[in-house]
Amino acid sequence: MEFELWYLIVVPVLFVAGWWFRGLDQRQREQEQRPGTYYKGINLLLNDQPDKAIDAFIEVVKLDPETIELHHALGNLFSRRGEFDRAVRIHNHLLNREDLPTHERSLALFELGNDYLKAGIYDRAENSFQRLLKEPEYRLDAMRALLKIYCTEKEWEKAIDIANTLEKQAGENHQMEMGHFHCELAVQAIRGKQFDKAKEQLQKALEVDRKSVRALIMLGDLAMLAEDPKTALEHWSQVEKVSAEHLTLVMAQMAKAYEMIGQHEQAMNLIHRALDDHSGVETLSIALDLIAKSEGEQAAQKFLKEELIRRPTLWTYEKLAQLRLKANPEDTELQLLVTLLKPYVSRPGRYRCAHCGFVAKGFQWLCPGCSSWGSYSPKREEEV
Ligand SMILES: [Zn+2]
Known part of the structure; x- marks a missing residue:
């Protein structure tokens, strides 16, 4: 009887001890393995072998799930490599671990928002950043990310x-962008033929950004739609005062509006002023059209000859050759000259973003490359 009792107590104790010692041995082996694998991962990263580094870090995370920093590093690595599903899985894992301190989980939520943002899943990104608005540490960064999302x-x-x-709480200046946001609302209103609403938005654009060239140009466009060239000219004249180089964007319409109210002299004054200040293909082309229409092709030829003396360019010479050929269509030498010159001058100049260098055929208020507002110069790049 006594023997049986002894047996019943000792056997389970030995079993538990064996299990514990086996666990200790395994833990020791893991601790020995962990630094080795960790440094291997770092080395692979430094040697620009991110694939192998990821494998090594996964191994460490398996051996010791408490390594939160490694989880973050691994998540960011996946995110940077464009493997957003893996990054999301890691950041979600951290976010849902209730044993972690709040700031670690908030960081995971912020990273998760960025994963969704980079992957283009905007509704989920918005949801993550909205949740962070309650966290003082991430509030401002979350608002900056939300601003990007709302623009996209x-x-x-x-x-x-x-x-x-952001202006109130972070002391940042967003006046210029806000001016564009109101202009975008005006564009939407114009598409819906809600012209009063569009005008209201353009006035608001000028309230937040007194130098909003875009709002002034659009107000002029609206006046022209209402067949009111006088009011259009009032708005467009402001463009030159606010930013003289943007005059090229409205010069053709301004000249047209002056002609509509019978002020040919004013139109010519404007063109000559623009030529003196910002002579480029755009300005020359508008001037040439205006002179040819109002004063005839002889006057246009005279204008081009003067321009060639002032600033000789291939573009001006080709236009002059074209006009001469028009007057003498049988002249074979002129025909040959125009044919030879054409390939060099037929391409119109492009517009370039001063911020990232993205090149576009048409003038842009928002860069399609880097999403900067107002970063395009209104002057085309000359290709002649
Ligand atoms: Zn850009």
Whole structure:
């Protein structure tokens, strides 16, 4: 009887001890393995072998799930490599671990928002950043990310609200962007033929950004739609005062408006002023059209000859050759000259973003390359 009792107590104790010692042995082996694998991962990263580094880090995370920093590093590595599903899985894992301190989980939520943002899943990114608005540590960064999302999603009213809050709470200046947001709302209103609403938005654009060239140009366009060239000229004249180089964007319409109200002299004054200040293919082309229409092709030829003396360019010479050929269509030498010159001058100049260098055929208020507002020079790059 006594023997049986002894047996019942000792056997389980030995079993538990064996299990514990086996666990200790395994833990020791893991601790020995962990630094080796960790340094191997770092080495692979330094040697620009991110694939192998990821494998090594996964191994460490398996051996010791408490290594939060490694989880973050691994998640960011996946995110940077464009493997967003893996990054999301890691950041979600951290976010859902209730044993972690709040700031670690907030960081995971912020990283998760960035994963979704980079992957282009904007509704989920918006949701992550909205949740972070309650966290003082991430509030401002979350608002900056939300501003990007609202611009991409063309949710201009929400963008205006966030930009306003950022101005108040972070002391940042978003006036120029807010001016564009109101202009974008005006563009939407014009598409819906809500012209009064568009005008209201353009006035608001000028309230937040007195130098909004775009709002002035659009107000002029609206006046022309209402067949009111006088009011259009009032708005467009402001463009030159605010930013003289943007005059090229409205010069053709201004000349047309002056002609409509019978002020040919004013139109010519404007063209000559523009030529003196910003002579480029754009300005020359508008001037040439205007002179040819109002004063005839002889006057246009005279204008081009003067321009060639002032600033000789291939473009001006080709235009002159074209006009001469028009007057003498049988002249074979002129025909040959125009044919030879054409390939060199037929391409119109492009517009370039001063911020990232993205080149576009048409003038852009928002860069399609780097999403900067107002970064395009209104002058085309001369290709002749
Ligand atoms: Zn750009």
